[in-house]
Amino acid sequence: MAESSSKDDLLQLIKRLGAYLTVKMSDFFPISTQNLDSRSVGAIAGVAVAIIFTWKLLGSSNGHQRRQPKRQTPAASSSTYNVGLNSSEPLISSGVCSSSGDLRAHNVVDEFFQPVKPTLGQIVRQKLSDGRKVTCRLLGIILEENSPEDLQKQATVRSSVLEVLLEITKYCDLYVMETVLDDESEKRVLLALEDAGVFTSDGLVKDKVLFCSMENGRASFVRQLEPDWHIDSNHDIISQLARFIKYQLHVAPIKHERAASNVYCSPSLEQFFGNI
Missing domain, CATH: 3.40.50.1000 (HAD superfamily/HAD-like)
Structure with missing residues (x-):
């Protein structure tokens, strides 16, 4: 189950990287898929390396999270309350994960496109x-x-x-x-x-x-x-x-x-x- 969740997180991160990267690439390399030169190919290869690096970071982060003990949900006074609480938890968790994933994707791409100091x-x-x-x-x-x-x-x-x-x-x-x-x-x-x-x-x-x-x-x-x-x-x-x-x-x-x-x-x- 945890391994499946990790793959889903990676897939979502790659999608966010792709979306954010589209904006960055349009600023730095205005190219089309029909007109790729060696510089464009080099840029795309560099991005691939950044994605692999992010994958490794995500894997180590998930491994750390799996080692953490589970939190016990306090008992509720009624079954109706339990149903309402359990149904809301995935929504909150998903929202936090999405925001964190977007931030990680933006950070990776921004770091990749840091200006190089001229010689x-x-x-x-x-x-x-x-x-x-x-x-x-x-x-x-x-x-x-x-x-x-x-x-x-x-x-x-x-x-x-x-x-x-x-x-x-x-x-x-x-x-x-x-x-x-x-x-x-x-x-x-x-x-x-x-x-x-x-x-x-x-x-x-x-x-x-x-x-x-x-x-x-x-x-x-x-x-x-x-x-x-x-x-x-x-x-x-x-x-x-x-x-x-x-x-x-x-x-x-x-x-x-x-x-x-x-x-x-x-x-x-x-x-x-x-x-x-």
Whole structure:
């Protein structure tokens, strides 16, 4: 008897899952049975796994219920009262079971359709609005140092920016550039980038590390390359390029007034992509 009841409960749960799933599937996968693709088949297979998981949960729940002792119904004063009480019990039990079954079905399907957290690569592509060429200043963004004079002493790649930088190089044609005062500064920068592992088969190319002797030279590089995005920490350069470049990111610890509607601001490159 208990086994038959368990099968009935399972059948009802599957029916509720089917009804609730129809609504969910129409939101996520607008398909018809005559036009099923591999993605649709994969979704249906996933739902089947969810149903099997629910079956197991229901089985363990029923096993626990069968081990519980039966409750004794208190004796009534008349047979008429007993008949009325016994006839109402199945109705109440059925109502509670139905509500509980609907809740379980909804919970299983809702858990299955929980949104998946996007990867850093997906965030980078979304933030860059499908831009495929990016130019970026080194000082204060990729390097710890903030001035050409600092580069005459040392060059250090910021560890917190590495993951974002590598994701950009996977998806975009990246050029990095900086103003330097001597050849030794150039060597320090290239060595720092190499030691950080930026120059890989899928990473930055050494030939795309550009150097100039004046700040305006960086603006000339950017205009010649015509990138979809330029990233810089110099407000004047950002302002000069605002009408020539589609999008720009101004990286500065202190928030400045936006130079134009196509200029975005962030304290750091990694914070712009939410990677902190």
